[in-house]
Amino acid sequence: MPESPAAAPESYSYLGPAGTFTEAALAQVPQAVGKTWRPVTNVGQALDDVIEGRSVAAMIAIENTVEGGVSASQDALATIPGLRIVGEYLVNVNFVLVARPGTALADVRVVSAHPVAYAQTHLWMDATLPDHEHLPATSNVAAAAGLFTSDLADAAIAPPTITQHHDVVVLAENIGDNPNAQTRFVLVSRVAELPAPTGSDKTSIIAELPDDTAGRLLEMLEQFATRGVNMSLLASRPIGDELGRYRFVIDLDGHVRDERVADALLGLKRFSPNVIFLGSYPRADRRAITVTERYDNDAFIDARDWLRGILSGEPE
Numbered sequence: 479m480p481e482s483p484a485a486a487p488e489s490y491s492y493l494g495p496a497g498t499f500t501e502a503a504l505a506q507v508p509q510a511v512g513k514t515w516r517p518v519t520n521v522g523q524a525l526d527d528v529i530e531g532r533s534v535a536a537m538i539a540i541e542n543t544v545e546g547g548v549s550a551s552q553d554a555l556a557t558i559p560g561l562r563i564v565g566e567y568l569v570n571v572n573f574v575l576v577a578r579p580g581t582a583l584a585d586v587r588v589v590s591a592h593p594v595a596y597a598q599t600h601l602w603m604d605a606t607l608p609d610h611e612h613l614p615a616t617s618n619v620a621a622a623a624g625l626f627t628s629d630l631a632d633a634a635i636a637p638p639t640i641t642q643h644h645d646v647v648v649l650a651e652n653i654g655d656n657p658n659a660q661t662r663f664v665l666v667s668r669v670a671e672l673p674a675p676t677g678s679d680k681t682s683i684i685a686e687l688p689d690d691t692a693g694r695l696l697e698m699l700e701q702f703a704t705r706g707v708n709m710s711l712l713a714s715r716p717i718g719d720e721l722g723r724y725r726f727v728i729d730l731d732g733h734v735r736d737e738r739v740a741d742a743l744l745g746l747k748r749f750s751p752n753v754i755f756l757g758s759y760p761r762a763d764r765r766a767i768t769v770t771e772r773y774d775n776d777a778f779i780d781a782r783d784w785l786r787g788i789l790s791g792e793p794e
Contacts, residue, residue, distance in 0.1 A: 706773030
């Protein structure tokens, strides 16, 4: 008889196999230490594990410094209900070009790589191997592992730690186009109690415009600007039902329990036909969020007390 999700051992899903940058992000999660880690082949599988109870949480890439938002993750979060982001983690990203023993750089014609990794190395690839072809892989580690199961690719783009997992030779190091590249990962779990504000928080949401009337995007952005809420991410993704219809993935500085953020979300809910709250969680960089005095919690509380006094007939 299959084991029920409640009886399954506590596990965490991540884009595998072992050695990926996603695994490196999961290694930063204290509560995952000593638990079962489930490698999967794509974001959808990782989130399905969470929804169906096979894992308590999944680590997925959400944004990187070169390509911006990871569309597969953003679209999955927009369409799979019942999920919450409970934490974010940053991983410095660098790559090496590897091959089977006996292969020289001059022999390389086809390179296997995860599309995101390829995008972060394409300038080096174009300059060094101008005639190469790209063979997409499901992960950076899978690209290297595939060298031993198929002869379709001559080399692979992989993390520097790949030599700890596979018997490959390194043809070139530091091939990333941006030496400061980072990937931002989020830990996604089922809907649960919100973590308490820390003073260094981020709130993630997805929202749609009510129609395509001129100025609608500005109206949406004003919900945040007039309340002193900074956006650290604003990305558009097609809704998919017809051309010209987009949803917006937004990260806000602050926690939903912060008065300014809560008030902005109330305004957004009145404006937007569909708002998805993805979570409030501690920032990976632990940078404190500062606001001017007119946007701090006391200012919003004082304004509400002032109005309450007017409505109750209290003398000013």
